Amino acid sequence: MKLTETLKAVFVETAETLTGPPCRMFMARVVNMLGRGGAQQAEKELGWNRGTIRKGQHEVASGLTCLDAFSWRGRKRAEAHLPNLLDDLRAIVDSQSQTDPSFKSMRLYTRLSAAEVRQQFIVQKGYREEELPSTRTLSTKLNQLGYPLRKVAKSKPKKKLPQTDAIFEQVHQVNAAADQAENVLRISMDAKAAVKVGDFSRGGVSRVAVAAADHDFKPQATLLPWGFLLPQYADLFLYFSTSKITSDFIVDCLDDLWRTYLRPRFPQVNTLVLNQDNGPENQSRRTQFLKRIIEFAVDHNLIVRLAYYPPYHSKYNPIERCWGGLENHWNGSLLDEVDTVLNFAQSMTWHGKHPLVKLVTTIYETGVRLTQAAMKELQTHVQRLPKLEKWFVDIVPPALVSDA
DSSP, X not given: OOOOHHHHHHHHHHHHHOOHHHHHHHHHHHHHHHOTTHHHHHHHHHOOOHHHHHHHHHHHHHOOOOOOOGGGGOOXXXXXXXXXXXXXXXXXXXXXXXXXXTSSSOOEEXXXXXXHHHHHHHHHHOOOGGGSOOHHHHHHHHHHTTOOOSOOGGGXXXXXXXXXXXXXXXXXXXXXXXXXXXXXXXXXXXXXXXXXXXXXXOSOOOSSOOOOBSOOSSOSEEEEEEEEEETTTTXXXXXXXXXXXXXXXXXXXXXXXXXXXXXXXXXXXXXXXEEEOOOTTTSTTOHHHHHHHHHHHHHHTOEEEEEEOOTTOGGGSXXXXXXXXXXHHHTTSOOOSHHHHHHHHHHOOBTTBOOEEEEEOOOOOSOOOOOHHHHHHHGGXXXXXXXXXXXXXXXXXXXXXXTO
């Protein structure tokens, strides 16, 4: 039988109106009428699947009907229907997550329930109620992505100021605006507990038999880590001080980081957003810190925006999560030399990247303060957010006053 254009149209239209076994048996009968090579010809001319044709020929020859059993195939994952589901889920939950308060693990705890996450999909991301998966499915996805939903008693802050909620809201706004702007770079920065160098046991485990001292009263040296994290790029920078963490040390490290790495990589950036805690050496009322950060901004012609997390809530600062990764990396090993500490820090990975590690041996003097008269001259560069003056400060050099 010769396939004419009219026959082709009839066969294709008929096959499209049928489903299941009737459709397969119709295809098989047409192919049998075409004779030798009919399956290949039907695939080429009519666009029929040869596997379907073979199944139909078997049904015609045997008189048996193959059950499709679609329900036995299971169903596709929710992200197969909604390709952006997991990315949107991370975006909603990650800003509400906090790290382990003891910084001994990389586990994240979230304040949002699955039901609230589902509601935020509608409010923030514009999803429709009927297209979203169930609350139970979202709960499973949260667990798979590493966001346990259980409340952890030790993660509750000891105190909560009246301005805490307002501070959090403003921090989220500042961070979101910074991440979306091409000329703004956000940096999360903070310190880790002092690392005592010596053959001390820190409660870790190792597959290699080692003997460690059970007390660390007389360390060979003490290193104080300070870290910078670029949350958008997962780039980590660690500075270890043999002296003290002071305002001068913090700004010196920031200056070194900007000159050697950030400025060459981000030439378009004219504003830095610094996420940090309101610690004693870098709080917005610390005169020496303000003096040094103003000098840094003026020297590099940068707008520096200080965005502090509320007191007793420092665990929400992204850099804090890196300390758990570092602790897990060298846990169970003897940090008996300064080089050992630096090598372990250099060999850790954060999101698949090794950090930049530097040792700072400069001796820093503590207790440096400015007089009120000296601070009065510097206040012209400082702009504070009304009602949240202590937590949100803009340092604007004279040359950029109009841009700010």
